[in-house]
Amino acid sequence: FFNHTLSRWLCNEQKQRALRTVRFDVEALKMKAACAVGAKSCIKMSKIAEGAHNKIYHLEFDNGKEAIARIPCPVIGRSCISQVIASEVATMNFFRSKLKMKVPRVFAWSRTNEDRGSVGTDYIIMEKIDGVPLEQRNHSLTEEHLDVALISDLIDVELLFKTISFSQIGSIYYKEDVETPSLTRAHKPISTSPGIEDDAYSERFRIGPVLDRLFWHGGRDALSANRGPFSDFLSYLIALAQLERAWWKRHGPKYFENHPGPGSTKMALEIFDQIIATAPYLVPKNPEFHEIVFWHTDLHAANIMISSSGPGRITGIIDWQNLSTGIYFTKACLASAMIYRGDLVQSEPLFMPALLPPNYDELSPERQKDAQAQLWLGRRLKRYELQVYNLDPLRLRAILPTQQRLIQSLLGQIPLASQFGGLITLREHVINIWRYWSDIAEESPCPIHFGEDDLERHAEE
Structure with missing residues (x-):
């Protein structure tokens, strides 16, 4: 329940497991969650997933509601865990409220030291998104050719990221979490887009220190360093180096x-x-590449939730941890969920067409069926790329030269x-x-x- 069970290590296993083990007061967390969703009690709590940096728990309540609890592991960086949680919550709420994105609603989180102390860890309690991860339906979608809606929905999500220009390179926070006398760079309005600098969202949110893992992993969190926010890409690159x-x-x-x-x-x-x-x-x-944007750069098949049956409509985007703004040149990318490399059909992004293997006729019927499924996944990438080319050609120009x-x-x-x-x-x-x-x-x-x-x-x- 508390321990890491996903991986093993050939060396330093005890240390690695300790970095991914989180012990906390289960009853205290259940009480906070129940209060947050208007229930009297949590009747069931089970661990449903764990990754390299977090543990995910499913909670059920006596009023029929459900929720997800996300618990960060120490491997994130002990000195920045609370910042990571604060930024993840602010980021989700910004895109959910400002752009109406299908993002989990946050019910409660460890905003104060008292919250953390009572549970024994940082946490986020959030809405359980309807549907299933794309990875569960990837092959069935291809067999039934039901992924046209998926591509359209995904492009719509990505185009939303281009609608707001941000004022600095960094991570998104609530204003009160970063607007301190010692961090004057975080006092600037969050956006430079017309009409946003004075609206309610600019008043609630700010750009603060960047929480990309490369600034914090492997003991880097213990080093005194410039982590922004940064006014431009050059400042960011030099600080990283x-x-x-x-x-x-x-x-x-x-x-x-x-x-x-x-x-x-x-x-x-x-x-x-x-x-x-x-x-x-x-x-x-290219000056167009200098625009500071936000992009969900981890759109793999486990982070895209889709309808459990029928056309693969996107029901939600999850895992907004450690994401940040950056210049368009460094952020714009192709969603990794669309990229496919099979053992029978290769389909490299941008260049290689998806083709059946030369020995297709010699394959067994079962392997031919596999090849056809892989071909559809490869061609899905090409259809996605065509949509990007038609609707967001600048993205390809940022990738190719x-x-x-x-x-x-x-x-x-x-x-x-x-x-x-x-x-x-x-x-x-x-x-x-x-x-x-x-x-x-x-x-x-x-x-x-x-x-x-x-x-x-x-x-x-």
Whole structure:
């Protein structure tokens, strides 16, 4: 009930399990939940899911109502858990109230120290969304060709994200949670969109420090760092690189003692110095890419709730944790729920058409059926991409050109640098920036350089 049962670890298992174990006062949580939904008591509470960062419980009450309790695990970062919960609640309420998105209604959460103390943990008690996760109906939708509505609904959700321009890069909070004398950057109105800067939503909400996990994971929460809010992408990128440099300077020697393999503390510091040196040139040239937007960047098939039968209409979008605003260039993406790579049919985003395998006629009837199902999933991706092309062509322009891919690959690898071999991969991305410098800033000399010896050593490592 309290412990992590999803994964096992080959080393440091006790430590890893402790980071994902949360003990709390079950009866106190049930009482708060019952009060929040207008019931006298909670008659049943069961754990229904657990992920890398949270545990999910289903609650049933004596008045027939149901709710979901979301309990964060210490692995999120002990010093920022309360911020994460406060921001997740504010984010859900902002998009539910301002844009009328199908987002769970929040009944109660650990807003005060008293709330946390009485239960023994942070928590969110929220509405149980009708329907089932898309992942449960993915294949049945394809067999019955019932996913046309799904694509249309998903595009509608994504287009809503483009309707509001935000004032800064950071996470969404309630005004009272971040508007303090020590955080003057959070005093700005939440949006720059006409008509929003003075409305009730701008009065209730603010942009505060960014809660993307890459700023807080693996002990980074214990480091003093600039976490925003940021006025532009350059400030954001330099702050991220400086945080990583500080982490490697403090933890690098011990890291390499426990993780024998390629790389060194010296290499890590050099890589992040190179990223900082090139950062001013990595800002996208297209001014349309500079608009600060919010995007749900974790739209995989478990986070999209759809109707349990019939056409796959979206009934809700869940898991708004650790999300933030950012420039359109870094946020706009294709929903991962639409991307499909099967063992028989490959369908890479943007380029590769979905085709049956060359040996289709030689497959068994059962495998041919699998191939047909995979073909439909692959073609669904193409139909989704066509809708994006027709309704949001800027998104594809943010993904395709060489400069964009180089920068996005670099950003994507930074949080993976502390994995085995991650520094080598990150250095490869930095080398690619040097190699393709003419595509990034042809009018300026590249501030970094790699000689033949450097490249040979890199290839060996």
